[in-house]
Amino acid sequence: MSAHFEELGWQQTAMGEISLRRRFEPTARVDVYEVKLGDEYLMSSLFTVAERELARLGLARTGGEDLDVIVGGLGLGYTAHEALRDKRVRNLTVVEYSDAVIDWHNRDLLPDTAGLAADSRINLVCTDFFAAAAGTAGFDPESPGRTYDAILLDIDHSPRHVLHQPHTAFYTEDGLRALSAHLAPHGTFALWSDDAPDDQFLSILGTVFTDVEAEQVPFDNPLTRGQSTNTIYLASRR
Numbered sequence: 441m442s443a444h445f446e447e448l449g450w451q452q453t454a455m456g457e458i459s460l461r462r463r464f465e466p467t468a469r470v471d472v473y474e475v476k477l478g479d480e481y482l483m484s485s486l487f488t489v490a491e492r493e494l495a496r497l498g499l500a501r502t503g504g505e506d507l508d509v510i511v512g513g514l515g516l517g518y519t520a521h522e523a524l525r526d527k528r529v530r531n532l533t534v535v536e537y538s539d540a541v542i543d544w545h546n547r548d549l550l551p552d553t554a555g556l557a558a559d560s561r562i563n564l565v566c567t568d569f570f571a572a573a574a575g576t577a578g579f580d581p582e583s584p585g586r587t588y589d590a591i592l593l594d595i596d597h598s599p600r601h602v603l604h605q606p607h608t609a610f611y612t613e614d615g616l617r618a619l620s621a622h623l624a625p626h627g628t629f630a631l632w633s634d635d636a637p638d639d640q641f642l643s644i645l646g647t648v649f650t651d652v653e654a655e656q657v658p659f660d661n662p663l664t665r666g667q668s669t670n671t672i673y674l675a676s677r678r
Contacts, residue, residue: 448473448549451540455604458482458538460549468662473550475515475541477603485552488518489659490632490670494592495522497655497672498630499529502590506530510579510622512569512593514541517553519594519632524559532562533579533588535569537595542566569595570610573619590628591619598635598671611641616648623677631673641673649675 450459456478465472465486473485483491499507507528511520514536523532536542542564548554557564565579572579580586596602599611609615616629623629629649637654645652652675661668 449540449544451538453538455537456480458540460541460544465662473516473552480603482603483515485516485550486662487659487668488516488552490657490672491515491518491594492522493655493657494594494630494632494672495519495526497674498590498592498628499523499526501651501674501676502628503626504528504589507589508587508624509533510535510588510591512573512591513595514545514564515594516550517545517556519592520562521553521556523592524556524561529561532559534562534564535572535579536564536566537568539566569593570607570615573610573622574615575618576621578622587622587624588627589624590630591623592630594632598633599631599638599641600635611644613644613647616645620648620677625677627677629673629675629677633671633673635671636669637671637673645673645675648678650678651676 444464446462448460448462450457459476462471462473475482505528508531509523509529511523511534514534520532520534523529545557577584578586596607602608642652642654655672656669657672658667658669
């Protein structure tokens with residue numbers, strides 16, 4: 441195997457094979473860590489600005505102290521890592537579908553977020569975020585009815601471009617209303633999207649939440665030598 445490429449881990453899931461690889465990117469002249477689902481790229485350590493902004497923007501609009509926060513999707517760990525920079529966060533539950541992804545962090549395979557799993561405030565939970573969001577037991581079966589100050593979600597590419605067809609139900613009025621039951625009053629829901637702001641989805645958000653907005657996050661793209669953008673949707677429980 442070339443020193444410029446290494447597969448660090450993989451696992452077969454119901455959605456396909458998920459894998460972590462490290463490769464040298466000659467354009468940026470850095471080692472890049474990437475997650476793939478089958479042949480589809482999910483995330484890259486080259487592009488982390490919006491993942492971090494998901495946590496920063498979501499928590500910036502969340503009031504109070506001793507915050508209890510959910511992150512949906514662990515991935516390379518940038519959203520969870522940024523959330524823990526907010527000293528108000530007392531508990532951070534990260535809901536991840538694949539136990540292989542959790543194992544990558546337990547073994548500190550990712551230099552930028554090394555030590556994440558060892559933080560005393562974090563709890564890495566291997567379960568289906570969307571099933572938990574739809575259920576009455578929620579994200580903590582031992583404490584049914586437990587609510588959270590913020591829920592930060594980065595799993596699908598966008599509300600229209602999902603990784604697994606059953607996820608589509610979440611982005612409906614009924615799906616979002618079920619999620620809102622797991623938020624404390626005035627709690628924040630924040631969602632990362634790879635697409636431009638979607639007016640139809642904003643309208644659906646507005647039927648369930650208040651103070652709804654979509655903020656575009658620009659970032660430098662070394663591959664195109666230009667700028668790209670992601671979208672962060674923000675909303676508060678009524």
